[in-house]
Amino acid sequence: MKLAPGFALACILFFAAPALAGEAEWDEHMRAGFAAARSGDHRAASIRFEAAVREAGTFGTQDHRYVAALYFLAVAYHRQGRYGEAEPLYKQALAITRKIRGEQHPDMADQLNDLAALYLEQGQHAYAEPLLKRLLAIQEKAVGPGHMLVAATLNRLAELYREQGRYTLAIPLYQRALPIIEVARGPDHPDVAPTLNNLALAYVALTRYFEAEPLYQRSLAIREKAFGRDHPEVATVLNNLAEMYRAQRRFAEAEPLYRRAIEIIEKASGPRNPDVVTMLGNLAKLYQAQERNAEAEALLERAKSARQKTPGASDAEK
Numbered sequence: 001m002k003l004a005p006g007f008a009l010a011c012i013l014f015f016a017a018p019a020l021a022g023e024a025e026w027d028e029h030m031r032a033g034f035a036a037a038r039s040g041d042h043r044a045a046s047i048r049f050e051a052a053v054r055e056a057g058t059f060g061t062q063d064h065r066y067v068a069a070l071y072f073l074a075v076a077y078h079r080q081g082r083y084g085e086a087e088p089l090y091k092q093a094l095a096i097t098r099k100i101r102g103e104q105h106p107d108m109a110d111q112l113n114d115l116a117a118l119y120l121e122q123g124q125h126a127y128a129e130p131l132l133k134r135l136l137a138i139q140e141k142a143v144g145p146g147h148m149l150v151a152a153t154l155n156r157l158a159e160l161y162r163e164q165g166r167y168t169l170a171i172p173l174y175q176r177a178l179p180i181i182e183v184a185r186g187p188d189h190p191d192v193a194p195t196l197n198n199l200a201l202a203y204v205a206l207t208r209y210f211e212a213e214p215l216y217q218r219s220l221a222i223r224e225k226a227f228g229r230d231h232p233e234v235a236t237v238l239n240n241l242a243e244m245y246r247a248q249r250r251f252a253e254a255e256p257l258y259r260r261a262i263e264i265i266e267k268a269s270g271p272r273n274p275d276v277v278t279m280l281g282n283l284a285k286l287y288q289a290q291e292r293n294a295e296a297e298a299l300l301e302r303a304k305s306a307r308q309k310t311p312g313a314s315d316a317e318k
Helices: 008-015 024-038 042-059 064-079 083-101 106-121 125-143 148-163 167-185 192-205 209-227 232-247 251-269 274-289 293-308
Strands: none
Touching: 024 042, 024 064, 042 064, 064 083, 064 106, 083 106, 106 125, 106 148, 125 148, 148 167, 148 192, 167 192, 192 209, 192 232, 209 232, 232 251, 232 274, 251 274, 274 293
16 A cells, blocks of 8 residues: 655646746756656755745745645655655645645645555554545546546555455445446456455455455456466465465365465565565465474474574565
8 A cells, every 4th residue: 555656746837837037946946856856866856845945935835836845845755754754744735735725626636645645654544544535535526436546546545444454444445446447447457456356355354255266366367367377466366365265274275376376486586585484374374274283384494494584574465
């Protein structure tokens, strides 16, 4: 659920119109900030946007140029991981934009999106949830309920709920997002696969295995066709499907899926990849459930060794 803030709006807001009298310095700082951001130098961008905020202060704090400088400074801080500095600027920009442009203005959507992303990156779901709901309402009114922007926000909100264990709230959002993506991209497009997988995860959490299994199988088929049978994206679904089979005690079906997933990740990223550690642990649990204790212990030792030799390694998400 991590989304990088963007600078595309800048070209529309500022490059399309000539600078007005008295704003040459502000315009120069903004353009330099955008150039630095495009090159990936977000520290240099933040310095330029800080200067733009100072210049724009002379126009008044309710001026759109002041809001723009605040917002892009927040984005520059955000991209540097300076969350504590970015957050109040996003909030200030949102408050002013709402006052001078209204809740339904497109600028509100960009700002809500980026502030929600900031909270999600920090695991602050309670703060992100109302922002995503506001964003969804704006998007549905602006572009219609069947637009891909709406599907993206539905998926983000659904992921938030799933990560909180609020599966009954997540499922209908995934179910709304899925046909939007299918119509826009086609039923076999790779963009369909993540929603299928995540909806299946939510069903599994509620032990609705009968509904989850065909979603996993379809996600797997799409990814194999799009990326090839040995792609890490395929391994993710294999592991998830194996986990469901293990929960159902369908051990004979789960084991080859685990083994294939481990082989794919080891081949792609090496035996110490955190996903390998996770999958080895999952396969060990399957062996323990079958009282194949020697095989389980061997896998756990292998996982332990890989974890110790990989600084900062942690279990990957399903």
